[in-house]
Amino acid sequence: MTLLTRRTxxxxxxxxxxxxxxxxxxxxxxxxxxxxxxxxxxxNMGLQRALMDRNALAPExxxxxxxxxxxxxxxxxxxxxxxxxxxxxxxxxxxxxxxxLVDRPLRxxxxxxxxxxxxxxxxxxxxxxxxxxxxxxxxxxxxxxLKAAGVRNSARYVVFTCADxxxxxxxxxxIDMVDAFHPQTIxxxxxxxxxxxxxxxxxxxxxxxxxxxxxxxKYVMRIDAVASLAGIGLGKGGYWEDHVNYDWYxxx
Amino acid sequence: xxxxxxxxxxxxxxAPAPLxxxxxxxxxxxxxxxxxxxxxxxxxxxxxxxxxxxxxxAHPRLYWGQYGANFDHAWLDLRPYGSILRSGWLTIxxxxxxxxxxxxxxxxxxxLAFGLLAFMIASLINRHFQRDLRVRAKEVGPRxxxxxxxxHLRFDFHNPDNPAAYNTLQKLAYVATIFVLIPxxxxxxxxxxxxxxxxxxxxxxxxxxxxxxxxxHFLAASGIVLFVVVHLTLVILAGPINEVWSMIxxxxxxxxxxxxDPAPSPLPEPEPxx
Numbered sequence: 001m002t003l004l005t006r007r008t009x010x011x012x013x014x015x016x017x018x019x020x021x022x023x024x025x026x027x028x029x030x031x032x033x034x035x036x037x038x039x040x041x042x043x044n045m046g047l048q049r050a051l052m053d054r055n056a057l058a059p060e061x062x063x064x065x066x067x068x069x070x071x072x073x074x075x076x077x078x079x080x081x082x083x084x085x086x087x088x089x090x091x092x093x094x095x096x097x098x099x100x101l102v103d104r105p106l107r108x109x110x111x112x113x114x115x116x117x118x119x120x121x122x123x124x125x126x127x128x129x130x131x132x133x134x135x136x137x138x139x140x141x142x143x144x145x146l147k148a149a150g151v152r153n154s155a156r157y158v159v160f161t162c163a164d165x166x167x168x169x170x171x172x173x174x175i176d177m178v179d180a181f182h183p184q185t186i187x188x189x190x191x192x193x194x195x196x197x198x199x200x201x202x203x204x205x206x207x208x209x210x211x212x213x214x215x216x217x218k219y220v221m222r223i224d225a226v227a228s229l230a231g232i233g234l235g236k237g238g239y240w241e242d243h244v245n246y247d248w249y250x251x252x
Numbered sequence: 253x254x255x256x257x258x259x260x261x262x263x264x265x266x267a268p269a270p271l272x273x274x275x276x277x278x279x280x281x282x283x284x285x286x287x288x289x290x291x292x293x294x295x296x297x298x299x300x301x302x303x304x305x306x307x308x309x310a311h312p313r314l315y316w317g318q319y320g321a322n323f324d325h326a327w328l329d330l331r332p333y334g335s336i337l338r339s340g341w342l343t344i345x346x347x348x349x350x351x352x353x354x355x356x357x358x359x360x361x362x363x364l365a366f367g368l369l370a371f372m373i374a375s376l377i378n379r380h381f382q383r384d385l386r387v388r389a390k391e392v393g394p395r396x397x398x399x400x401x402x403x404h405l406r407f408d409f410h411n412p413d414n415p416a417a418y419n420t421l422q423k424l425a426y427v428a429t430i431f432v433l434i435p436x437x438x439x440x441x442x443x444x445x446x447x448x449x450x451x452x453x454x455x456x457x458x459x460x461x462x463x464x465x466x467x468x469h470f471l472a473a474s475g476i477v478l479f480v481v482v483h484l485t486l487v488i489l490a491g492p493i494n495e496v497w498s499m500i501x502x503x504x505x506x507x508x509x510x511x512x513d514p515a516p517s518p519l520p521e522p523e524p525x526x
Binding site for chain 2: 020037038043069130209
């Protein structure tokens with residue numbers, strides 16, 4: 001009798017757990033609960049911003065601590081006719097457009113980008129999937145480029161539009177002004193003391209070191225200062241944010 | 253087992269009053285803070301394990317050190333168990349979706365962390381920690397632990413003199429979970445956040461790198477899964493209705509007095525004085 005009760009309980013418990021799990025999925029479809037579920041991003045961002053100095057630096061490493069192999073991920077070659085032409089020309093005719101809410105829109109060649117004061121940093125790249133790789137990145141601070149373009153006070157975000165197409169729309173990402181003017185946020189044209197390879201985002205990859213990998217956009221073609229993310233893509237601030245609900249705040 | 257030269261093996265404290273031990277009726281066993289935290293955690297741990305396995309499935313390899321990816325040496329590669337780890341009954345959500353697993357995990361992580369903090373403060377104030385969870389030196393001696401283990405194997409979980417008190421193995425399991433495993437989960441979780449690594453650089457150093465923190469996170473989670481399995485088993489063995497009801501109302505029905513038992517008593521009998 002007792003054993004039967006126990007067995008019934010164990011079976012009931014397992015069934016209950018299964019029901020609870022499928023209940024979780026049904027719950028997550030409810031708009032009201034989904035808002036609660038997605039509020040974790042806002043709370044975590046608020047807590048992290050409160051705990052962290054505006055210019056607190058991501059850990060930097062020594063050359064001996066670098067990953068022997070830095071794997072690629074996501075798109076490893078945009079492979080569009082325009083991009084392939086730039087690769088064939090070694091990016092000699094490629095230009096980076098800086099526009100939006102700026103007083104002096106810029107068209108920068110790789111030479112122009114190399115003429116800004118440079119910052120080199122050995123940092124850890126953390127993929128949202130869980131792996132990490134340590135590499136060296138070099139380029140001008142995004143903040144200096146934005147200052148050169150005369151970014152306006154009305155700008156609240158910086159949007160990066162990329163050469164790689166995802167279901168025929170360009171990959172894009174965005175960061176706010178705190179991260180845009182962070183000293184480690186650079187437009188990297190060199191990785192591990194060589195020009196950034198096609199696999200890693202040639203000719204320019206954004207490094208925004210307090211965020212996960214998907215925020216570090218490859219193949220950056222355009223930079224726009226904007227007041228709002230509404231109307232760009234699906235309005236959530238990035239390709240993965242729009243299409244699979246990744247957190248816009250990728251510091252977690 | 254009895255050693256006449258060991259005088260300090262006696263179970264104490266001595267019964268405070270010559271009242272006959274209370275053998276029936278209800279005793280108030282679980283404070284309000286304990287009960288609230290227990291049920292919040294029952295949901296939270298369930299969500300954290302399910303969504304955590306969902307996140308692990310994105311890259312089911314574990315490394316030691318600062319970095320680690322596909323070309324680096326993994327100390328544990330769970331890909332051979334992928335079909336189990338991706339079972340719909342094990343993960344939140346049921347189908348693989350890293351973004352939604354992370355949404356569940358990182359929201360309920362806040363509940364876990366701030367819930368533990370609130371429970372710790374409440375349990376210091378209502379003296380639950382000092383009264384019920386303090387492990388005395390003599391309790392962790394090998395002789396006492398052995399006796400407690402034998403008692404568990406006989407499904408005898410209660411000291412007849414104080415049946416509502418936690419036994420030693422139970423206390424150690426609670427202490428390890430509350431003061432070691434859950435704090436390790438929280439801090440290794442924070443150490444994996446690139447934002448927190450900038451805010452608190454000492455955190456990642458404490459664990460020897462982000463991939464080490466991720467590995468420790470996995471090991472501590474395995475410890476919590478083990479705790480949950482043993483906990484639920486013992487609830488069933490100890491009488492599930494009384495145990496669950498007491499965690500709702502706080503009131504626990506004392507076990508019926510035991511029949512005279514031919515088996516030896518769980519603790520060594522006190523030596524006669526003199």
